[in-house]
Amino acid sequence: MEHTERILAIMDARNITAYKISKDTGISxxxxxxxxxxxSSRVSSANLVRIAVYLDCSVxxxxxxxxxxxxxxSLKES
Structure with a gap:
């Protein structure tokens, strides 16, 4: 699975629109x-970090x- 597919799957599962995440993160x-x-797997590291923070998940x-x-x-489960 490409990185972007995982990002889009999370957005879909949480009903987050491209407009909303764009507005909140500054990503086009x-x-x-x-x-x-x-x-695509081509995501800048800066955008990847912004998206991870926004979606409350790890890079x-x-x-x-x-x-x-x-x-x-995962640390709590250990």
Whole structure:
């Protein structure tokens, strides 16, 4: 799964529109539209961090390096 597919899946599950996340993060709304048309692994590190903070999940989760969305949650379970 591409990074953008994971981001879009979270947005869909939480009913977050491209307009809303764009407005709140300063990331171009058109970027999310491009990702819907053609998922990509090309996400700048700055945007990846902004999105992770906004979605309250780890960058590792967005990158597919873990299936646990929140770092703090995984630490509590240990």
């Amino acid at each position: 709304e058109s970027l999310f539209s491009k990702w819907r048309e053609k998922p 590792d989760y967005l990158l597919g390096r873990t299936d646990t969305p929140n770092v703090n949650k």
